[in-house]
Amino acid sequence: MDATTVESGGRHPPAGLTRWFLLTGNRLLVTLIILLGIGAAFGVVGLFGLATVTTPSRVMWYLNGTVNGLLTLVPIAVGVNQIVLSHEFGSIQDLYQRRTDVTDFRERVEDRTDTAVNSPCASVFFGTLLSSVSDTADALRRGRDTPRSDDQIPDEVETVAEAIVDEANRANDELEATRSSMLRTLLVMLDYDDSTQFYEVRRLRSTVPDRDDETTEQLQAITNLFVEIDAARQFLKTVVVERQLARLSRLLIYTGIPAVTIAAIGIFTYRDITGLTLSHAALMGVAGTLLVTTLVPLAVLSAYILRVATIARQTAAYGPFVPESDEELTSAVD
Numbered sequence: 001m002d003a004t005t006v007e008s009g010g011r012h013p014p015a016g017l018t019r020w021f022l023l024t025g026n027r028l029l030v031t032l033i034i035l036l037g038i039g040a041a042f043g044v045v046g047l048f049g050l051a052t053v054t055t056p057s058r059v060m061w062y063l064n065g066t067v068n069g070l071l072t073l074v075p076i077a078v079g080v081n082q083i084v085l086s087h088e089f090g091s092i093q094d095l096y097q098r099r100t101d102v103t104d105f106r107e108r109v110e111d112r113t114d115t116a117v118n119s120p121c122a123s124v125f126f127g128t129l130l131s132s133v134s135d136t137a138d139a140l141r142r143g144r145d146t147p148r149s150d151d152q153i154p155d156e157v158e159t160v161a162e163a164i165v166d167e168a169n170r171a172n173d174e175l176e177a178t179r180s181s182m183l184r185t186l187l188v189m190l191d192y193d194d195s196t197q198f199y200e201v202r203r204l205r206s207t208v209p210d211r212d213d214e215t216t217e218q219l220q221a222i223t224n225l226f227v228e229i230d231a232a233r234q235f236l237k238t239v240v241v242e243r244q245l246a247r248l249s250r251l252l253i254y255t256g257i258p259a260v261t262i263a264a265i266g267i268f269t270y271r272d273i274t275g276l277t278l279s280h281a282a283l284m285g286v287a288g289t290l291l292v293t294t295l296v297p298l299a300v301l302s303a304y305i306l307r308v309a310t311i312a313r314q315t316a317a318y319g320p321f322v323p324e325s326d327e328e329l330t331s332a333v334d
Contacts (some may be wrong), residue, residue, distance in 0.1 A: 022310045023187055030303040031296070038299075039292045048283040051235045053282070053287040056271040063270070068250045073256040073297055080249040092248065109228050112221070122185040122236055123175045130192075137164035140218040157208075157215070160200045164222065167192065186240045189233050190314045196228045227235040237315050241308055250269045250305040251329045255297045268289045 021030060052058055090098070109117050109125075113132040118125055141161035170304045178184045207221045231328040273286060 005216045009028050023190075027300075027303045027307065030302060030306070031299045035292050036303060037298065038295060039288055040094065042288050042291055043284070046280075046288070049094070050146065050149045051284065051287070053273060053283040056274050059270050059287055059290070060267060063263045063290065063294070067260060067267070070260045070263065070294070070297060071253050076251040077252045078255075080245050080252075084246050084249075087238070087242060105231065106230075110231070112164075112224055112228060113185045123178070123188075126229070126232065127172050127175045128186060129225060129229050130168045130175070133222060133229070134165050134168040136218055136221050136225065137168070140222070143215060143218070156200075157204055158195070160204060164197050164201075165314055167194070167197065182236060182243075183240050186233070186236050189229075189236070190311065192233075194229060198223065201226070204301040222233065234315065237311060241311060244304055244308055248301065251300050251304075252297055255300055258315070259294045259297050263294045264292065266294075292321045 020032075027317075042051065046053065052231050075256070095156075106118060109129065110116065113128050115128055118128055165277045171188060175185065178188060201219050201222050205216060205223070208215050208219065270286070270290070274283065
């Protein structure tokens with residue numbers, strides 16, 4: 001990578017099953033898959049006789065530790081809610097200023113996109129921004145064909161403009177196909193990599209002759225639109241993550257109380273169950289049920305944290321920096 005160009009292949013967003021597991025998949029279904037994996041692993045261990053379920057002390061040790069761990073879900077849920085609510089509370093002046101800033105932002109976007117009143121729907125809002133980026137870049141590309149600019153504008157302008165148009169149209173098409181929730185809109189915008197294009201546009205601006213005002217204005221307009229997209233994406237990320245954390249805290253309470261109850265019942269009854277004339281397979285079923293049901297809150301927590309952490313990682317370096325690839329990150333740590 002040299003000083004004048006930046007490779008655009010640094011970002012490698014999750015794809016296929018990995019993307020579904022980390023981002024797009026229903027979190028309750030992901031939770032179920034995690035629990036099925038735990039149950040299957042326990043079943044395999046029991047099949048080979050490695051799980052001692054006929055000894056009550058081992059199961060009791062697990063259940064006692066599980067109850068202690070599950071009881072910490074209450075402060076975890078409260079802490080998550082505090083994170084969410086801390087952004088919502090404030091003085092009247094702070095709330096007024098926050099609302100004014102949002103209104104000013106929307107009006108600025110409407111001015112840059114030549115829109116009378118932009119839609120409050122997230123997908124339509126971003127679609128308007130992307131359409132404006134595509135139209136401006138397309139006008140810049142077509143400007144290369146006019147006689148006035150053949151010997152003034154660098155040859156790279158057409159290549160960069162074409163890449164901007166293609167990327168904006170791709171993202172816009174995905175938004176058109178998934179006009180639904182804010183989460184789906186954010187997932188589409190996570191894949192919209194404008195960091196490299198932002199750098200390339202600014203670099204081209206420095207090479208365009210000062211007398212070519214039209215090209216300079218178009219490049220500046222694209223830069224401004226990229227800034228607005230980054231700001232809107234970060235704001236949307238904040239809203240989506242808050243909603244995800246709020247739902248997580250609710251599900252932790254919903255699943256935590258039954259899990260503690262089941263673990264407590266297991267503590268009081270498992271020693272008597274082992275005294276009954278039950279086969280090893282039946283005891284494996286009882287122990288496996290206790291294991292899976294008491295780990296439901298942990299599986300829920302894992303499913304949601306995977307999504308939130310992946311979103312945070314993919315949006316951590318938008319704008320001024322080009323995120324490094326996983327290989328570069330690993331080599332840097334090593």
